[in-house]
Amino acid sequence: MRKKPFLDIFVVGAGNGINALLGIMFFTAVARTLPIEDFGKYALLTSLLVSLSKIMDFGTNSLFVAKSITKPQQYINRFFTLKIILFFASILVGGVSLFYLKLLSPETLGIFVVGAIGYGINITLFAYFQRTERFVNAVLLNTIPGAIKAFTAVLVFTGLFTPNLIDAFAVFSFSILSSFLLAFFLPKDFLKAKFNFKDAIEFLRETIPAGISQIIKEGWPAIANTLTKIFRTFSDVGIFSLAQKIADIFTLISMSVFTVLLPKNAHRKNKHQKYDLKETVLLGGGILLLAGIAMIVANYLTVPVFGEKFSDSLSLLNILILAAAVTAIHTFMDNYFFIEEKTKTLMTITIGKLGMFILTAVSLIPRFGLIGLASANLIAALFALVITYGNISRNSNRLS
Numbered sequence: 001m002r003k004k005p006f007l008d009i010f011v012v013g014a015g016n017g018i019n020a021l022l023g024i025m026f027f028t029a030v031a032r033t034l035p036i037e038d039f040g041k042y043a044l045l046t047s048l049l050v051s052l053s054k055i056m057d058f059g060t061n062s063l064f065v066a067k068s069i070t071k072p073q074q075y076i077n078r079f080f081t082l083k084i085i086l087f088f089a090s091i092l093v094g095g096v097s098l099f100y101l102k103l104l105s106p107e108t109l110g111i112f113v114v115g116a117i118g119y120g121i122n123i124t125l126f127a128y129f130q131r132t133e134r135f136v137n138a139v140l141l142n143t144i145p146g147a148i149k150a151f152t153a154v155l156v157f158t159g160l161f162t163p164n165l166i167d168a169f170a171v172f173s174f175s176i177l178s179s180f181l182l183a184f185f186l187p188k189d190f191l192k193a194k195f196n197f198k199d200a201i202e203f204l205r206e207t208i209p210a211g212i213s214q215i216i217k218e219g220w221p222a223i224a225n226t227l228t229k230i231f232r233t234f235s236d237v238g239i240f241s242l243a244q245k246i247a248d249i250f251t252l253i254s255m256s257v258f259t260v261l262l263p264k265n266a267h268r269k270n271k272h273q274k275y276d277l278k279e280t281v282l283l284g285g286g287i288l289l290l291a292g293i294a295m296i297v298a299n300y301l302t303v304p305v306f307g308e309k310f311s312d313s314l315s316l317l318n319i320l321i322l323a324a325a326v327t328a329i330h331t332f333m334d335n336y337f338f339i340e341e342k343t344k345t346l347m348t349i350t351i352g353k354l355g356m357f358i359l360t361a362v363s364l365i366p367r368f369g370l371i372g373l374a375s376a377n378l379i380a381a382l383f384a385l386v387i388t389y390g391n392i393s394r395n396s397n398r399l400s
Helices: 003-033 036-056 060-070 076-100 106-131 135-157 165-185 197-218 220-231 234-247 249-270 277-306 308-332 335-339 343-368 370-395
Strands: none
Touching (some): 003 036, 003 165, 003 277, 036 106, 036 165, 036 197, 036 220, 036 234, 060 076, 060 106, 060 197, 060 335, 076 197, 106 135, 197 343, 220 234, 220 343, 220 370
């Protein structure tokens, strides 16, 4: 692997790390301010917004990046049109979800819609910056919203602002709209994209396997929180969500690696170069090393930072951090399936992982509570890693 991809991964990873710290500032402020039951509702609302907003991606970003490199042609119109169609789908699913989780109100629905608009802009811009390998711009898409949330957190810590549940959800949702500022870095022809329904539907058919896989992966926190709510209480949602948030740092690592490797490996395919599994092992080893460090640090800092009311989260941390690290490894390997146009295989693996998770969670939660849910995360992650690595190493050690 050339030095430049490692440098790009470092830049994206460092940027995502800074963004995570900015987000954690606000997350901490909300956790310390809201009653634990309201915090559980906040965690469920925000995880639903983030997860269901990914419907607007539905695999289109990665497919757009891979295909516009390996098979150059005009994808802008179909890409833009499909984003609009998927936006309305995400709003519909979001409204139904809020209703069945007994979180629907005019305020929550309105905030959800505004947040979905912001995420739609963010996701669309990210695809272009990833395609052109403008990784700094890609990172800034989340730095600006993160800075807004961090500023709000300072107001909370200094006593100048005391948010309730609706206030906190509004800050989280409205801040993402600021990523629109990066639209000024787009070429003029992108902003002149035309609505083309026929091409968009054709593009949707191509993205369905990858889209299903992505919705499951991106919706994982919401799925876990929903299972917690079904079997336990909103307070338990808050406890589990906090531990999961800490573990999610590895989601950022995985996203950083995937962001860089997808266009890089697409170019490799064009040059008929091998897919480097040694690279995967090296990066995976680094992630597991970071997981060990994270376990030590998180166990010492969680209660002092977030408050004594979250002490029950400590018993979940090590399991969830390891599960998140394993998930990060198999997730950044997904670039192979996009480049080789084997997204149906990726969908099968992801559905299998979800099935394993739900089966083990339903079996373990009644007996072991939240520890059972955390263990189900780890079992499902290990299952997906073994299947993913085995599939890649067995079927294609070469990008052809």
